Amino acid sequence: MHATIPDLMRHAASTYGTREFLRFPDTSLTFADADARSDGLAAALIDKGVRPGDRVAIMMDNVPGWPLSWLAVLKAGAVTVPVNVRYRAADLEHVLRDSGAVATLTTDEHAPHVPGTVYVLDAEHCGEHRGEHCGERPALTHEIANFQYTSGTTGFPKACMLTHDYWLRTARLIADQARLRDDDVMLIAQPYSYMDPQWATLFCLVGGIPLVVLPRFSASGFWASVREHGATITYVLGSMPLLLHKQPPHPHDRDNRMRLVLCSGIRPDLHRAFEERWGAPWRELYGSTESGPDLGMPIDAVETVGTGAMGLAYPGKEVTLAEETGEILVRGTPMMNGYWNHPEATAHAFRGGWYHTGDLGFRDEHGYIHHRGRLKDMVRRGGENISCAEVEGVLAEHPAVLQAALVPIPDDLFGELPKAFVQLRPGHAPDAETAGSIVAHARERLARFKIPEYVEFVAEFTLTPSSRIEKRHLLSPERDQRATPAIAIPKERS
Known part of the structure; x- marks a missing residue:
């Protein structure tokens, strides 16, 4: 296996050359193009003073500059800090300050919001700088590839330190699960700052196949894009499956090349309907930013459709359940190297030698693990994890607020709303x-998906013996939590 992501890029460029690699709405790049352009951009970064181990942030939409910048930062020996383009003052400043990013690569649209050193890329021509070819330089590598920020249970997001090995193993494990073929086309619609387009990029480097990157997810246009691009594999999660299911049936629903839909959290009651409607198997992929892929369902496991089973541990992974709580515990590779700047949180997450996922599960008679809730103080809004503590901290800064508690309430579309x-x-x-x-x-301070959908005022909170708000008393099961006395918050206009 290749030692670094740049090694894999160079191997793919030499092996697949003029084959198409990255397909955006108005741009297509071959493997050789991507290698050369990321070389040029890496040389420009080095000329600007970026050194091995420096952190460089990337804040862009789904444009060619994102994957080219990622490859370039890694070729320069630096560490990438993906930044969600929806971040605003509080969460953006936290990520840049906490990571110690020396610069941010971005585009004109987002540059005004970014503090510190900013390099603005032309989305269409980035990487055409003709500096010294990075392949001719001594290898500039750093064990850590990404500071990947993820919402935890306390305060602002923490950076998972993800190595080159983590990413390469993740891509190969999923490629094995998908039984990757030479004629496959991968399609992805999630923002590039998330995990999924990043491992999908490496997945396509492994197989020498095209990656179709949509600007954003559109429920009404998704399957039309699948048909247009001849996609054979995709990955969806969160609210995406239900939003697709709610679209009116189309006479060409099954007129596609799709042979595998990977999905996290497939609804058991709709699983068979998904497969029958679009004519492709849907298979579970369970994991986290901290631990990469943990459980996967083989393509031919047709007997598990609709059961809620999440699969078996990937090679290199062990997955078990805590005896007292039923929490899902994981160890093995790939795995993060810990949380940056948070040794106590790292020690807590890996107590007893196992990564504690915060998810609850049970094992059926066939050995498959099923999900049955979670322990973490979080809201799972579609595909987004929201740290309750982070939002509570921002709300408490308002001059009218004495204390605040954020809780998840059920929602048919998003699963949970804050x-x-x-x-x-x-x-x-x-x-x-x-x-x-x-x-x-x-x-003004948080990404839009973190904003409470409802606010309810209370005279006082019930506190635990340690003076923490006892949230279990807040949600009375006998009433609709969206109704009076809750106040629905008007949607922000785009």
Whole structure:
């Protein structure tokens, strides 16, 4: 196996050359193109003073500059810090400050929002700098490839330190699960700052196949894109499957080349309907940023359709259940090297030699593990993890707020939505105007998906013996948590 991601890129360029590698709406790059352009961009970064081990942030939409910048940063021996383009002042500043990023690669659209050193890339021509070819330089490598920020249970996101080996193993494990073929075409619609397009990029480097990158996910246009591009493999998660299912049936639903849909959290009651509607098997892929792929379902495991089974451990992984709680525990490779700047959180996550996922599970008679809830203080909104503590901290900065608690409430589309319970300081009215002011305060500081959908005011909170808010008393099962006395928050206009 190749030692680094740049090694894999160079091997793919020499092996597959003029084959198509990256397909964007208005741009197509071959394997050789991507290698040469990322070489040029890496040389430019080195000329700017980027050194091995430096952290370089990337904040872009799904444009060719994203994967080319990722490859370039790694070729320069630096560490990539992917940044969600929806981040605003508080979460953006935290990621850049916490990571120690020396610069941010971005585009004109996002440059005004980014503090510090900013390099603006032309999305169409990035990487055409003709510096010294990086392949002719001494190898500039750093064990860590990414500081991948993920929402945990306490405060702002923490950076998972992900090595080159982590990414390469992830790509190969999923390629083996998919039984990758020479005529495959991979299609992805998630933002590039997330895990999925990144491992998909390496997945395609492994197999010498094209990666189709959509600008964004569109439920109405997704399967039309599948047909247009001849996609054979894709990965979806969160609210994406249900949004696709809610689209009106189309006479050409089964007129596609799709042979495998990988998905995290397939709804058992809709699993068979998904397969029958689009004529392709849907198979579970369970994992996390911290641990990569943990459980996967083989393509031919047709007997598990609709059972909720998440599969068996990938080669190199052990997955078990904690005796007392039923928490899903994982160890093996790939695995992160820990949380950057958070040794205590790392030690807690890996106590007893196992990574504690925070998810609860059970094992059926066939050995398959099923998901049955979670332990973490988080809201799972579609494909997004929201740290309750992070949002609570921002809400508490509002002058009217004494204390705040964020909790998940059920939602048919997104699975869960965030609801804020707020205790006000004296002199502030518990009305829609106050709620709107609190939410406006949060909108200025947090990504849109983290903003509470509902606010409910309380006179006081029930506290635990350690003086923490006892959240289990907040959600009364006998009433609709979206109804009065909750205040629905108007949607922000785009």
